[in-house]
Amino acid sequence: MMGKMGKESARSSSSEGTVEVFRFDPKVDAAPRYETFRVPYPEWKDKKVLEVLHYIFERFDGSLAMGESCTVQHCGSCGIRMNGRSILACDVPAEGAMKLEPLSVKRVLKDLLVDQSFSSEEEEVAE
Ligand code: FES
Numbered sequence: 001m002m003g004k005m006g007k008e009s010a011r012s013s014s015s016e017g018t019v020e021v022f023r024f025d026p027k028v029d030a031a032p033r034y035e036t037f038r039v040p041y042p043e044w045k046d047k048k049v050l051e052v053l054h055y056i057f058e059r060f061d062g063s064l065a066m067g068e069s070c071t072v073q074h075c076g077s078c079g080i081r082m083n084g085r086s087i088l089a090c091d092v093p094a095e096g097a098m099k100l101e102p103l104s105v106k107r108v109l110k111d112l113l114v115d116q117s118f119s120s121e122e123e124e125v126a127e
Helices: 049-059
Strands: 016-023 033-040 079-082 085-088 097-101 108-110
Touching (some): 016 049, 033 049, 049 097
Parallel strands (some): 016 097
Antiparallel strands (some): 079 085, 079 097
């Protein structure tokens, strides 16, 4: 079955992509956690990371928070970290194994959505 999965089934088959997503709502959660989703091959192959996040939002968890606005690599609101590097989710192709995190853990509003009303000198790197 596709969708959320427990630790015991964390391996993906070749026909699925595994997406590990940072989850945290500072208003209700005591600490951040990671949630893993399995996305079928046609839904991540030749797609952008943002499209995969839309798939997860629409099919598995409508509470997932992320930033986006223009979807054409202009506004920067979809900035996240994928497998440790900063990306624009609307620009970068999805990979079969992705760990998605906010740009700054200390600026998290919810999940992948961060407060972007700060200067670049203040930006911290997610750990
Ligand atoms: S949504 Fe604007 S840069 Fe990605």
